[in-house]
Amino acid sequence: MSEGASLDGPALERYRAYLRLLARLHLSPKLQGKLDPSDLVQQTLLLAYQHRDQFRGQSEAELGAWLRTILANTLAEADRRFRGRTRAVALERSLEAELEASSSRLEAWLIDEQSAPDEQAVRHERLLRLADALDQLPEDQRKAVELHHLLGKTMPEVAREMERSREAVAGLLFRALQKLRRLLASLDT
Secondary structure: OOOOOOOOHHHHHOOHHHHHHHHHHHOOHHHOOOOOHHHHHHHHHHHHHHOHHHOOOOOHHHHHHHHHHHHHHHHHHHHHHHHOOOOOHHHHHHHHHHHHHHHHHHHHHHOOOOOOHHHHHHHHHHHHHHHHHHHHOOHHHHHHHHHHHHOOOOHHHHHHHHOOOHHHHHHHHHHHHHHHHHHHHHHHO
């Protein structure tokens, strides 16, 4: 990707599942019943498209970071709108940091112990495929994976939040990881 590369609809569309995953993970619990993460992602992609001439990056990773920043601002704006607050730069920075941390946890899930540093583009592509695969899981399996693996919650915390037994959560995670392996393998072919 070169500076000012064509950030057309299809180029941005590749990030939809990834951004939706991040939006689900970081949407304030008080707003989860009022806002759909898909709507926030749509707004993010629309803003990115409208301001594509402002993107100065040269890599897919830089594009991902730029989109995460737009998503953080979109989440902060939604929070302000529903809570009637004025702009809080600290909230926006906090959301940016949380989104970056989630993205790093996603990448850590994919990093091969023997991968060379120059394989960043390959890892980035795998990150987008993982987000697509997570989107295809049944909702309860997806939520268990997101809570445990991406938000780092313990099994008892996940069980409490999902109102299920630890054994049920363990089963959800087991089935989810099996399905993710199959989905990722099919996406690799």
